[in-house]
Amino acid sequence: MFRRSERLQSASKQTESDLSPQELKRLEQFSKQGYLVGRIGRTFRTNVESNRGLIEFDPDSLAYGEDVIDKEEERDRTLSNPSTEVDLTLNELKDAHWLYDTPGIMKEHDVLNLLTEQEVKLVVPTQAIVPRTFVLKPGMSLFLGALGRIDYLQGEKSCWFSVIASNRVPIHITSLDKADSIYQKHAGQILLGVPMGGEERMKEFPPFISQEFELKGQGYHKASADIKMSSAGWVAVTGVEGNSLLLRAHAPEGAGLSLRSPPLLPNIVNLKGERIKKSVAYKTRKPQALVDTSLSYKGAKRLKVKKEK
Template sequence: GLVSRLQCSWRCTGDVYLLGATNSGKSTLFNALLRSDYCKSRAPNIVDRATVSHWPGTTLNLLKFPIINPTCDRIFRRQERLREEATKTEDQLSSEEKKYLNHLKKQGYFVGRVGRTFQQPKSSPVVDFDPDMLSYSIGEDPRHSPKKHEEREEFTYNEVKDARWCFDTPGIVKENCVLNLLTEKEVKLVLPTQAIVPRTFILKPGMVLFLAALGRVDYLEGEKPAWFSVVASNLLPVHISILSKADAIYEKHAGQELLKVPMGGEERMKEFPPLVPQDITLKGIGTTEAVADIKLSSAGWVAVTAHMEEKLLLRAYTPKGTTLVVREPPLLPYISTIRGARIAGTAAYRTKKPPSLVENLKTTERR
C-alpha cells in the first residue's frame, strides 16, 4: 500500500529521505523498499542492505537506492502481479515462502509480502563459497593463494543520470530517551526483536500497572474499570498491584528479577534516575476504542480504553529526564478488541491470534 501511494502521489519528482529517531524502523523499511517495485530492478544486486540492529545508531552511512520511474505500463504490470499474488493459495508457495509464512504466523503477524514485479534474469548461478576454503584460513594452507576479489557490480551512467533516490539516514538520538540510561544488555530486552504481542489488563480505580521498572500507570479515580493494553517488548514484564503497595514493590523489586529492567540490584538503582509522575485526565469514548496512548519514552506505550463518557484520572511515571507523551488519537485505537478470554484469577486477558493473509484469502474465496 505504501509503495502504491508513493508511486501515485510522489512518483519520482524528487528524492525521498527516511527520517526519525533511532530504532524507529527506518532501516527495516529501507530494506523492504529496496526489494520492492519502488526500487530500480537491478539495484538490489548493487546496493548494500541497511544494518538492522537492536543498538541505537548503527546506520552510520547514508545508504540510498534509485527510485524506479512508475510509468503507466509498470503500474499496470505491478497491479497484475499483486492480483496474481492475492489468489495464490498456501500450497502454491515455495518452501522458502512457506517457512517464512509459518514463522510470521507463529508471531501473530497479519502476513503478506511486498515482492518484485520486474525481476532481472539471472545469467548463471553464483557460488557463494569455496568448500575447500572452509578447512583453512588463508595463509594457513600454502596451497591456497588469495583469490582476486570479484568486481563489484555498478550502475551505468544512463541508469542514474536523472535518477531520484531513496535515502536511509542515521537515526536522530533523542536526549530524553530512556534507552540512553540503559546498558547494552538492558537495551536488548527493551527493544523488540520479534512481533509484539499486545497484553491487555482490566484495572479498577486504585490499581497500578508497572512496565518493568521503567514506567508505571496508576488508575487514581473513575467510576468503572478500564482496559490498559501494553505495547512493548515481550521480554519486559508487566506487573499489576494495588496503589497502597506500589511504592513498596518498586523499592523492593526495582533492579531485581520481578521487574527485570534495569538489572543489577541496589547498586544499579543507585545510579538510575527515580520515577517522576505526571497526572493525566481522559474521557472514555467506548469499550471497543482506545481514547489515548500513554507513551513511556522508548520503553513502549499503554493504550487506555474506557466506557463512553467515563472520566479517568491517571498518574503515569517515567524515569527523570525522559519524556512521557499522551498520544491522542491513539496509534492503534482498536487494540483492546483483540483481547481473548480473561485469565482466571488475574487482571490479564489472553491475546487473540490475528489470522494470516492466506487464511483470510481462503475465507474470502469460500464466500
C-alpha cells in the same frame, strides 16, 4: 544503490577523519551495538527550481523549516555531492505522499540511552509484539518493568490497559498504596525485570518523574489515547463511554513520556483473549495476520519434511 553506497563510504571516511581518539572509540562502541553515527545527507536532490512554475512544494522545508534547510544546505552539499538531479512532474507531485524514515537515530529523551546493552536487548522487540491487556479499577497501578508506571487515580468504572511492548519486559499490577514500596523493593530484581542488577544498578538509574493525564472513555471497543513511554513502548487506555479518567504516568527522569490522541491502534483492546480466572489479566491472542503466517510456515515445513521422506 551503487551511487548511494559510494557516497556513504566517502562520508564515513570524511567524518572519521575529523574525530578525536575518544570520539572514535565511542563511535566504535556504538557501531558494535548497531548504531549509525554521523550525518547521512542525500544521494539525489530534487530540482525544485525547474518545477517552480508548476507547483510550490518542497518536502524538506515542510518537515524542517526553511531556515534550517538554508543553514545546512552547504554542509549537506559537501557530504552528498549529488551528481544527478531528479525532475518530478506535476502529475507525479499532485498525489504524492512523503515518508521520512529515521532508523537508528539516537533521540535526546530516550529510555534506551539509560540502559545497558543487555537491557536494551530485552526492551527492543525481536519478534512481532503480542498485546497484553489488563483491567484495572481506580486505585490500581500498572508497572512496565521498572521503566514506567501508570496509576489509575480516578474514574467511575474499570478500564482496560493494553500494553504494546516487548514481551520480555514483565508487567506487574498492584494497588496504588503498595506501588511505591514495590518499586523500592523490586526495581532491579526479577519481578520487574528491567533494569537489572539490583540495588547497585538502581543507584545510578534516574528516579521517576510523573505527569497526569485526563481522558474521556470512548466505549468498550475503542481506546481513548496512548500513553507513550519513549522507546519502551506504549499503553492504550480503553474506558467505558463517557467515563472520565484521571491517570498519573511515571517514567525515569530524562526519558520521553507523552500522550498520543487519537491512539495509533484504537481497536487494540479487541485482540484480548478470555479473562484469566481470579486475575486482572486476559489471555493473549495473536493478531490474525500472525496466526496466518504461523500456519503457512508450519504447512510449508510439513510439506518439506514429506518431500524429503
